[in-house]
Amino acid sequence: MKLNSHYLITAFVATVLLFASCNSVKHPSDLSINGWVLRGANPEAYQAGIDRSVTHLSTASAFIASIAKDSDTWTTLMQEVKPNMYKGKRVRFSAWVKTEKVTEWGGLWMRVDKGQKSLAFDNMQDRPIKGTTDWQQYEVVLNIDTSSTAIAFGLLLVGPGKTWIDNVKIETVDTNVPVTGFVNPVKRSMSNLSFEKISSDSTPIGWAGTVKSNGYRITSDRSVFHDSLASARLESDGKEGKSTYDFGTITGGMKPDNFLGKRVRMTGWIKTENVAGWAGLWMRVDGQNDDVLSFDNMNDGKNRSIKGTTDWTKYDVVLDVPKEATNINFGALLSGDGKIWLDEVKFEVVGNDVPSTSTYNSKIESALDEKQQADVPSPPRTKIINDSLVNPNFEN
């Protein structure tokens, strides 16, 4: 069971480290889209170019498409610009995107860099574009720190399919336009803890998860819920051969500011159906450099984890949030086959008379699992930084 929690921790860390550096990046040399470059874990698995027949209100767009039908890697068409005119401001990167048979997901992404460090990042992983979709405008909004040195952005395609991009804009917006993204240094608290806010693709707004490539999916469920109108459902795809090492998570995150130096109880209601491995709530408190300060996933060998088919039950996890904490991540997880529903998540400060449920073992390494890292697209730096956006409409 110890090995299990080790695997979960490393994968959770990988999930949260959306902009972990990627060293295995290859550079194709034959792309000739003025101002743009193709990058990714394995660019040879994709082709990119100009499309003069499929366009958005113009005479040309750019596309990226997988070459192999079973591609399990990712690619991005991207560029970088100097942040000078945007420093201290909030910037929106928007573009029109069309997709065809995208079986994993695609999206726009933007990252604010300071040298080799990332200050802000969003890749739409919490609101992915999937399947076949017509031209639609998408956006990513981030704050541009005054110390930033580059702004990188582009179109991301994970797995098989084809995507087109056109009419790219980079513009300053008012601070009343909310920033986007799950991982963001901006102080924020978690909302939608009862899963009533549902995105157009029927997933809970503001939540992410480790589900993309290992056979799990998250859906908002409007017919099975504990409070109000909806819950979050996490289920395996039913393909055989899942072990207890396969898992999916529903993942939320927040800054720890309200809880620093305190003991915190997270409660959540879970219902399960045919859980072959185990299920539970999880919570992790991170410090600087993503050091794990405390962690519990109910898999402590004391029969706290949930198995089989169970009705709505309230569970809790109690962890200390040290003063040096920088981030709290939490949610529910399912290992092996089955289906779980999560609803009505709450946080409260408790006294030291309430025992901590932490299962964290300080000997556990936080090294990233290689496969998990490959699953998490992390566009590299290009070394080509334009003074400003080049060829936004792909017309030249």
Ligand SMILES: [Ca+2]
């Ligand atoms: Ca609810």
Ligand SMILES: [Ca+2]
């Ligand atoms: Ca165009």
